[in-house]
Amino acid sequence: MPKDQTSLANGVPTARPGTIFVLTVAGGISVDPAPGQSILFGRNRPKVHVCVGEDDQRVSRQHGSITYRSGQWWVTATGRLPLRLPEGQRLFPSEDPVPLAAGYTPLFVQGSSGREHLLEVYVAGDSGTRPVLRHRDPTQPPRIWHLSPDEKLALIVVGQRYLLHERHPLPLAWRVAADQLSELQPDAGWTGKRVEHLVAGVRNRLSREGVAGLTREEVGEPVGNALNDNLFAELLLSTTLVPSDVDILDD
Incomplete structure (x- = not known):
């Protein structure tokens, strides 16, 4: 070489x-x-x-x-x-x-x-050559997933430890997340079940769009936090959620 x-x-x-x-x-x-x-x-x-x-x-x-x-x-x-x-x-x-x-x-x-x-x-691939250099080509943006305002807020609260770069992040429990959301929006009727339903809806929607690791069948038992862990990995990798989103919690 x-x-x-x-x-x-x-x-x-x-x-x-x-x-x-x-x-x-x-x-x-x-x-x-x-x-x-x-x-x-x-x-x-x-x-x-x-x-x-x-x-x-x-x-x-x-x-x-x-x-x-x-x-x-x-x-x-x-x-x-x-x-x-x-x-x-x-x-x-x-x-x-x-x-x-x-x-x-x-x-x-x-x-x-x-x-x-x-x-x-x-x-070396079939061409036997190195990849074509694309210095001036436009950058291909990531696919940013559409979230409703309620979905995004719920995901920011549930996934705040991921956004804060904690070493071993875990999603917040539904009830704990609902309590924080109620502090942010006292009249919005936040409950643990509502938070769970919103997050599950996003997970199922992304799964139908081809994101892997978001269903029990793919992950297997025991599921634990794997489904939501994989969900937040996709949301951060696609920049659908970014670290600065947690600023809303300070506000």
Whole structure:
């Protein structure tokens, strides 16, 4: 791999489709696709192809591997601790390998004292080229979900801990939220049941529009706070709700 390649996030040099590039701060390699090809990564530099976390004893000496078979690359965890994949997915040593899609995939190796070591992976697609740079193209806005005034106010109150960036946020209980809403709007007839109904209505509407993780069937039992946790993740990611919305509570 070129020595001036400091990241794979912006693409890779033109390469044969299926060629894989793997990079860490300690260096990286590129490998052509061929059955049986395997890339080892971990802390023990002399025994792996790509070194990651070499000064961190929480990283295993051989923490994982990437192998080509059945026409694509597969990542396997072999260390003591799991790998973190995109969207929060964890890959444990006892689990089946996960296929890598064409394009860029960041993998994270958990280290000591809260450290995470980045392992960048890029699989060349059918064109074998890097993505087209779009410096001057208009920014694609997120899909902001329509909320009625009552829905938005109820969601701000119920989800205020998410908006305040608490480390482990939880939604407010319906009755607690109703009490706060009654302080804001004394004559609006807020009750716990009304708050619950409004939030469930938004959740069901977004589910019908294709947002995943908002129904019991998808999440499974026990549900706990998963449905509303997923709802607030979508509302914040889409900027339907933003942190400054909690200012209404101070007013």
